[in-house]
Amino acid sequence: MQHQRWLTGAACCLFPMLTQAAMPAAHACPESVPEASISLNAVPAGWTPYIGSPLYLSAAAPIDGAPARRGQLVPSGESTKQGGTTLSYRLEGPCPDGKWLQCSYSVHGEVTLSRRMDDSVSLCEFTYRKGRKAGQNEIDIDCR
Known part of the structure; x- marks a missing residue:
């Protein structure tokens, strides 16, 4: 009986922390773009496209305006x-076109x-560490 009470007490204190840790950060990039979401259209005749792995996060930065505007900022x-x-x-x-977070994938950020x-965001800090995959970076993002 005493053992069961301890488990109940531990669960009430531990589960809220697990739930909080599982919530995505407001300014975080997805680790990768799954291969199932990538498609190649209008490939040259006679060629068969194949995408065998996801594209991994390589870079992140704030940009001035929507992505098509290409408003890259200098650190x-x-x-x-x-x-x-x-x-x-x-x-x-x-x-005027807003502040955006841009996450780049593949070795050279092609996607x-x-x-x-x-x-209201006035400062962003991006901390880079090498990831496990070729060209991958783990990036912690703190925008405030």
Whole structure:
């Protein structure tokens, strides 16, 4: 009986933490783009496309305006510590088309996913660490 009460007590304290940890961060990039979501259309006659693996996250940065505008921003600072490199971006001034988070996939960022951020965001820090796959980076994003 006492053992059962301990489990109940532990569950009430542990499950809220697990639930909170499982929630996605407001400014986080998906780790990869699944191969099932990638398609090649209008390939040259006689060729058969095959996509054998997902595209992994390689870079992330804030951009000025929607992705088609290509409003790449320059970092305002860079620091290296504990095996990671942090790029800082100051997002001050007007962004009439909004502030966006752009996540780039594949070795050279040929595919991007973008999401509009709140206009009140004024600073973003991106901490990069090498991922397990070729060209992959693990990126912690802190925008406020």
